[in-house]
Amino acid sequence: xxxxxxxxxxxxxxxxxxVDGPALVSGQPSFVADFFVPNMLWAKVLWSPYAHARxxxxxxxxxxxxxxxKAVLTYKDVPRIPFTTAGxxxxxxxxxxxxxxxxxxxFVGDRVAAVVAETEEIAEEALKYIxxxxxxxxxxxxxxxxxxxxxxxxxxxxxxxTALPLKYEPQRNLCAHVDMQVGDIEKxxxxxxxxxxxxxxxxxxxxxxIEPHITTVYFDSNGRMVxxxxxxxxxxxxxxxxxxxxxxxxNIRVIKPRIGGGFGGKQEVLIEPLVAALAWKVRQxxxxxxxxxxxxxxxxxxxxxxxxxxxxxxxxxxxTAIDMKILMNNGAxxxxxxxxxxxxxxxxxxxxxxxxxxxxxxxxxxxLPVCGAYRGYGATEAYFAFGVQMDEMAEKIGIDxxxxxxxxxxxxxxxxxxxxxxxxxxxxxxxxxTSCGLDxxxxxxxxxxxxxxxxxxxxxxxxxxxxxxxxxxxxxxxPEIDMGSATIKMNEDGSFNLLIGATDLGTGxxxxxxxxxxxxxxxxxxxxxxxxxxxxxxxxxxxAYASSTTYLSGQAVLKTAQKVKQQILNVAxxxxxxxxxxxTIENGIIYGKSGKVTYQEVALFSLYEKNQFQIVASDSxxxxxxxxxxxxxFAEVEVDILTGKVKVIKxxxxxxxxxxxNPRLAEGQNEGAVLNGISYALTERYIFNxxxxxxxxxxxxxxxxxxxDLPEIKTILVPTxxxxxxxxxxxxxxxxxxxxxxxxxxxxYNAIGVRLxxxxxxxxxxxxxxxxxGIK
Amino acid sequence: MKPSITVECxxxxxxxSAFSGRNQKLRLPAKTTYQQLLTDHLHFSAxxxxxxxxxxxxxxxxxxxxxxxxxxxxxILLPLGGG
Numbered sequence: 001x002x003x004x005x006x007x008x009x010x011x012x013x014x015x016x017x018x019v020d021g022p023a024l025v026s027g028q029p030s031f032v033a034d035f036f037v038p039n040m041l042w043a044k045v046l047w048s049p050y051a052h053a054r055x056x057x058x059x060x061x062x063x064x065x066x067x068x069x070k071a072v073l074t075y076k077d078v079p080r081i082p083f084t085t086a087g088x089x090x091x092x093x094x095x096x097x098x099x100x101x102x103x104x105x106x107f108v109g110d111r112v113a114a115v116v117a118e119t120e121e122i123a124e125e126a127l128k129y130i131x132x133x134x135x136x137x138x139x140x141x142x143x144x145x146x147x148x149x150x151x152x153x154x155x156x157x158x159x160x161x162t163a164l165p166l167k168y169e170p171q172r173n174l175c176a177h178v179d180m181q182v183g184d185i186e187k188x189x190x191x192x193x194x195x196x197x198x199x200x201x202x203x204x205x206x207x208x209x210i211e212p213h214i215t216t217v218y219f220d221s222n223g224r225m226v227x228x229x230x231x232x233x234x235x236x237x238x239x240x241x242x243x244x245x246x247x248x249x250x251n252i253r254v255i256k257p258r259i260g261g262g263f264g265g266k267q268e269v270l271i272e273p274l275v276a277a278l279a280w281k282v283r284q285x286x287x288x289x290x291x292x293x294x295x296x297x298x299x300x301x302x303x304x305x306x307x308x309x310x311x312x313x314x315x316x317x318x319x320t321a322i323d324m325k326i327l328m329n330n331g332a333x334x335x336x337x338x339x340x341x342x343x344x345x346x347x348x349x350x351x352x353x354x355x356x357x358x359x360x361x362x363x364x365x366x367x368l369p370v371c372g373a374y375r376g377y378g379a380t381e382a383y384f385a386f387g388v389q390m391d392e393m394a395e396k397i398g399i400d401x402x403x404x405x406x407x408x409x410x411x412x413x414x415x416x417x418x419x420x421x422x423x424x425x426x427x428x429x430x431x432x433x434t435s436c437g438l439d440x441x442x443x444x445x446x447x448x449x450x451x452x453x454x455x456x457x458x459x460x461x462x463x464x465x466x467x468x469x470x471x472x473x474x475x476x477x478x479p480e481i482d483m484g485s486a487t488i489k490m491n492e493d494g495s496f497n498l499l500i501g502a503t504d505l506g507t508g509x510x511x512x513x514x515x516x517x518x519x520x521x522x523x524x525x526x527x528x529x530x531x532x533x534x535x536x537x538x539x540x541x542x543x544a545y546a547s548s549t550t551y552l553s554g555q556a557v558l559k560t561a562q563k564v565k566q567q568i569l570n571v572a573x574x575x576x577x578x579x580x581x582x583x584t585i586e587n588g589i590i591y592g593k594s595g596k597v598t599y600q601e602v603a604l605f606s607l608y609e610k611n612q613f614q615i616v617a618s619d620s621x622x623x624x625x626x627x628x629x630x631x632x633x634f635a636e637v638e639v640d641i642l643t644g645k646v647k648v649i650k651x652x653x654x655x656x657x658x659x660x661x662n663p664r665l666a667e668g669q670n671e672g673a674v675l676n677g678i679s680y681a682l683t684e685r686y687i688f689n690x691x692x693x694x695x696x697x698x699x700x701x702x703x704x705x706x707x708x709d710l711p712e713i714k715t716i717l718v719p720t721x722x723x724x725x726x727x728x729x730x731x732x733x734x735x736x737x738x739x740x741x742x743x744x745x746x747x748x749y750n751a752i753g754v755r756l757x758x759x760x761x762x763x764x765x766x767x768x769x770x771x772x773x774g775i776k
Numbered sequence: 777m778k779p780s781i782t783v784e785c786x787x788x789x790x791x792x793s794a795f796s797g798r799n800q801k802l803r804l805p806a807k808t809t810y811q812q813l814l815t816d817h818l819h820f821s822a823x824x825x826x827x828x829x830x831x832x833x834x835x836x837x838x839x840x841x842x843x844x845x846x847x848x849x850x851x852i853l854l855p856l857g858g859g
Contacts (some may be wrong), residue, residue, distance in 0.1 A: 052831070088858035091827065164854060167794040178793045268859055337789060340857035373859035422789055462859045478857030480829070545859045 010587075011519040012727045015664035019511045019530050020258060020504070030258035032214045032230050035290065041070055043278050043288035044123035046112040046130055046168070047298060048105035051367040051692035055103045055112065055132060063129040068122040071281045074113045075101040077714040078277050082159040083244045086335040086372065087233035089265045089542055091163035093188030097155050100244055101713035105134075106332035107367050108693040109297035115668050116278050116286055123764050136278070136318060139367035141692050143306065143329040146173045146364045154365040166338060168443075176338035177332055179292055180421040182454060188321025192312025192677040194396045195321075198387035200309065201758040202741070203688035205302035205372060211260025212295040217276040218285035220253070225276060227254045232266040232503050233543030234513045236532045245275035245280065252276075254535045259505035263676070264373035266505065267545045268300050268335060274748060276602050276712040296697035299370030301364075301686070303340055305387040312356075313393055317407050324382070326361040330588045331370040336377075337363040342422050343378035347628075348386050350416030351473050357418060367692050373545060375673060379474055380680075381433040384759060387470035389744025392755065400455075401746075402446050405438075405471040405632070412436045422453025430478070431625050435730065437656030437718040438471060441632035444655035444716050449634035459751055462642055463650065469634045472738045474625035476731035479550035484553035485539040485620035488517060488559040490568070491529075492589055492607060494599030496521065500532045501541030507733060508665035509549040513557045515661055515728050520561035521568075522585040523599065530603035531621060535640075539618055542717040547629070547731030550661060554726035556621035563617035569604045570598050571615070627722050629730045631655040632738030637747040641775055644767025645710075646748060648678055653736055654716040659728035666732050667715045673736025674713055679705035681740045685760050689753070781846035785818065787850070788853040791828075810839040811840040818852075829853050 023030055060072035086094035101111055113130050117123035138152040145151055145405050155170035162168045167177040189195055215229040225247070231237050234254040243247045259266065265334040271288055279286040290299060305328045326344055330337045341361035349357055374380075394401040410416055410639045412433050419431040444470075447453070447593035454467045485602075489501040498517050504510040514528040532538060541553055565585070572590040573580040575597050584591050588599040597605075606615050636653040639645070660666035683703040696702045721728035745756050754769045783796045785803050798818045810830055811841070820828065830837040831851040844850075 086858060093856045093858055164827060164856075165794060165820060166854075167791055178790060180789070264859060294820075334858055335823060342790070342856065345858075377859045420788060480855040481857050546857060678822065 001009040004090065009519060011515045011525050012661045013659055013663065014515070015142060015662055016511060016515055016525050018508050019514055024258065031211060031260060032228050032257055032639065034263045035216055035228050035257065035739050037216060037218045037285040038237045040285040040287055041282060042123050043114055043116050043286050044127055044273060045114045046108040046127045046191060048112050050105060050134055050136055051108050052137040052154065052584045053105050053134040054137060055105070056135050057774035058113060058382055059131040060113065062131060066122065066126045066129060069116040071113050071115045071278065072113055072615065073101060073278060073281060074235060075099065075103045077281065079246050080159065081244055081246060082161065083240055084335060084671055085268045085270050085333065087236035087269045087543065090239060092336050093164055093166065094336055095160060095162050095168050097170070097334050099700070100277050104157070107369055109369060110332060114274055116279055116282055139692055141368055141688065143327050143364045143366055146366045147362060148602040150188050152374065154367060166300060168332035173365040174362060175334035175365055176341060177361065178422070179360040180340065180341050181358045182417040182421055184354035185323050185356050185358040185509055189310070189312040192320045193315045195312045196389060196393050196396065197310040197311065198389060198757055200307040200388065200738050202305045202381040202384050203759050205374065205680045205684050206296055206306050206702065207263040207265035208688050210259030212264070212290040212292060213271050213299060214289035216285060216287040217275045217279035223250045225279070225333040227252065227272055227276060228257065228388065229254065229272055230259050230266055231256055232534055232545055233269070234260045235501060235540055236543060237269050237272050240269040241273050241276050241663065245276055255534045256503055262505040262544070263375045266363050266546065267373040267543070270299065271475040292699065293697040296702065297369055297694050300335065301331070301369055302374040303371040303381065305376070305381040309385045309389050309391055310569060312457050313397055314550040315397060317397060317404055317726070318398055319352055321356040322349060322354050324349070328361060328363040329366050329368065329371065330363050331366060331368045332418055334365065335370060337371040339575045340378035344382035346418055346422040347379035348382040349476055350410055350418045351471060352409065359422070359543070364640040368688065369694065375676065375734050377734065380738045380741065381422065383470065383472060384741040384745070386701060388745050388755070388757065391749070393470065401469060406442055408606065409471060424689050434627060434724060435658055435720040435722040436630055437720040438630040439631065440718045441654035441656055442471065444718065445632040445634045445652050448652045448714055448716060449636060449650065451634065453580035454636060455750060463640055464751040465636060465638045466747045466749070466751025467634060467636045468743045468750055469579050469632065470742040471737050472631040472633065472735055472748065473628035474547055474731065474735040474738065475628055476725065477623045477626055478546045478627045479623050482542040482546065482548060482552060483620055483622045484541040484556040485618060486553065486557045487539050487616065487618040488560050488564045489614060490564065490603050492600070494603055495527045495529060495664060498528050498530050498557065499538045500530065500557065501538045502549050503533050503544040503567040505544050507669060508662060509545065511545065511665065512550055512661045513554060516554050516557045517561045517602040517729065520558055521565055523588045527588070529647055531536050539634065547734045550729050551725050551731055552621060552623050553599065554729060556619055558726045559619040559621060560617050563619060564615060566616065567615045568599065568602050571602045575602065575605055602717065622751070625724055627724060629655060629657045629732055629735045631735045631739065633743045635740065635743040635749060637744055639748055639751045640768050641752060644746065644765055644770060646682055646761050648744065649716070650712045651678065652714045652716065653739060655716055655732060655735065656718045656720050656723050657732035658720050658722035658730035660717050660719065660728050661727065662729060663717055666717060669713045669732050670736040671713050673734065674740060677740030678711070678744070681759060682761055683746045685762065750755050779824065780804060781806055781844060783813065783844055784849045786851050789849060791852060791854045792854050800854055807843045808841055809841050810837055813844060829855055
């Protein structure tokens with residue numbers, strides 16, 4: 001059935017060239033930095049040297065005397081309106097705890113003031129002349145300390161609040177809380193033959209996107225504010241800037257050009273409100289771009305988590321209880337505080353069957369850099385704990401981990417009580433799995449890595465090899481909340497403009513959406529001209545996050561294209577004097593019994609000849625489910641027992657993303673996510689001094705993998721057909737990053753017999769563990 | 777004695793985490809509406825009502841101004857998600 005459907009496709013499930021590819025590879029001006037606006041000024045930000053301090057006095061006058069300086073903004077010059085930088089649907093579930101500028105700083109790297117000048121150099125120089133008198137406050141860096149009575153209160157301002165009825169207690173540094181119980185956890189543990197309890201520690205990580213945050217703001221001839229920005233969420237930018245500056249949405253236009261990567265970091269409305277305030281002050285164009293160091297310290301990061309996980313299992317492999325407790329460090333502001341910790345449960349726990357599940361999570365403020373959305377969105381952290389514990393438990397009960405996953409994972413037609421209990425989806429209405437290729441992923445992945453042979457090989461010598469694996473799922477969009485829409489209009493030559501608010505941040509989503517439109521309209525993808533995203537010109541879309549674009553916006557494009565197709569058929573019916581139902585379309589030609597007409601002829605007829613009208617349609621889509629993509633990851637590593645260095649030899653990721661609309665792009669997404677995850681697992685880390693200052697905000701000492709470090713990565717696409725997705729598609733963008741931490745940890749164990757419960761697996765830590773275990 | 781109805785309310789997800797004390801079986805005057813239940817008895821702010829979803833018999837309640845039937849078992853949630 002599935003194969004028959006795929007065979008019918010002409011334009012989807014085909015590896016088309018990216019629609020923006022030629023412009024990018026030929027160096028055409030495409031990014032925010034390429035947009036030069038006449039009379040543009042440059043902004044720089046003064047950052048806090050203290051982790052926690054109140055600004056007793058601030059004097060910008062010496063800076064203003066420097067030639068070329070146009071303005072200096074402090075907290076005294078901006079509206080005191082709390083907002084969240086989390087670019088989420090309205091009303092955002094993240095606390096409103098940020099101001100454009102504040103009279104208090106909460107981490108080293110927090111904003112103190114901003115300068116606008118004729119050049120970046122002048123602006124940079126002027127920062128030195130802003131006189132600030134700080135009252136230094138006690139700071140807290142450990143989330144376990146932050147939640148204790150008597151800890152320094154990081155958000156003591158009266159304005160901090162939430163827009164929704166949620167648990168938010170800033171007076172004890174609690175920015176979010178979630179808990180849920182299914183069944184009876186204590187009974188489940190009592191019924192178990194084996195109980196395992198461990199603590200896991202997952203670290204800070206940076207998105208390290210090629211293009212740092214950058215925003216240019218200018219005013220058009222009508223005095224409207226135009227924000228050209230590198231963002232994943234243009235419509236949320238418009239709404240949040242309007243709130244922060246207390247101006248009407250109507251007076252703001254947001255343009256998203258090409259984006260040099262985001263990975264969640266640009267789901268933050270991070271610098272747009274500040275640049276807008278600066279431009280508003282000087283009434284001239286202003287550009288602010290982060291340096292790499294600023295991106296590390298004052299951008300956003302992956303949330304570190306401390307996870308306590310307890311599972312109970314019977315001898316036959318039945319899981320009788322899963323008890324997960326998470327303490328999450330959000331840094332100094334509460335972006336995504338609730339939803340990420342919810343995801344740590346809702347994207348992990350439904351993977352396997354258990355009648356007794358308990359999940360508990362606190363998210364707390366500390367005086368460290370701010371965390372936010374990052375590919376994986378909480379699932380990456382929780383899968384480390386879960387995947388390592390499953391491997392350890394499999395060994396205890398004496399079953400091969402691959403075979404155990406085959407026995408316990410959720411399947412097509414099944415549901416999990418976690419979907420409802422954690423509020424993702426509709427409580428009381430089952431979210432049944434309608435496509436699942438995990439068995440095939442497990443089978444093909446194991447075969448590709450040569451699992452059985454390598455898993456059981458004897459490990460001796462200085463360089464010891466081992467294999468490890470993990471099974472995974474994620475979601476596709478956010479049910480009942482997020483919406484995407486599209487507009488398609490037909491041109492005189494039979495080409496089409498596809499206008500979408502969906503945001504291609506380098507992922508290839510413009511291409512995928514064009515393919516879906518082309519498939520539906522019966523034309524080659526090359527006939528689709530894509531415009532995305534401009535809040536004045538394109539219809540609303542929540543933006544690129546939550547693995548949503550293909551599944552959510554793709555369905556909006558499909559519905560819109562169907563409407564346009566019907567209009568084309570109606571015009572052709574009039575031209576051929578036949579009922580529309582009798583007509584068929586093939587490659588831009590409409591065939592009837594009496595003859596045929598081309599799309600071009602239909603377009604010309606509708607525009608110039610009779611009953612003239614523009615063939616055009618719009619439609620929107622909201623999803624009611626979040627069908628998970630499934631994946632099985634297998635890592636082969638080599639551990640040097642003299643140095644502790646871990647090298648990935650081969651990595652296999654078999655993934656079920658439904659129909660891959662563009663297989664090459666799907667493979668690219670998966671391989672990018674895997675490499676991102678390997679780098680996070682092995683080398684990336686934030687190093688802080690005792691005052692909370694990051695000591696390594698550069699690529700020399702915060703090491704990310706490049707092509708030179710690339711191990712052999714094999715992606716295996718396992719096709720299934722998701723009935724609720726466009727042409728059977730689900731998501732693929734995030735699931736791949738969840739695997740490397742647990743798969744590599746399990747492979748290290750297989751190689752040297754040492755379990756690691758703390759990431760990253762840097763040589764010092766691995767060597768320490770080797771020595772502790774007495775391995776020679 | 778005025779006629780009354782019995783209603784069971786169960787909160788889910790983030791609502792349960794914030795207001796677990798509001799999971800309860802209530803005896804209410806007959807003809808109490810869903811809106812009255814949420815504001816007068818479960819003490820939700822009027823400004824938040826538009827974001828709450830009430831499920832009765834696996835079907836979302838569309839009109840909060842209609843009376844609640846006797847014996848109704850309601851599931852109340854706040855759909856959340858953000859990245």
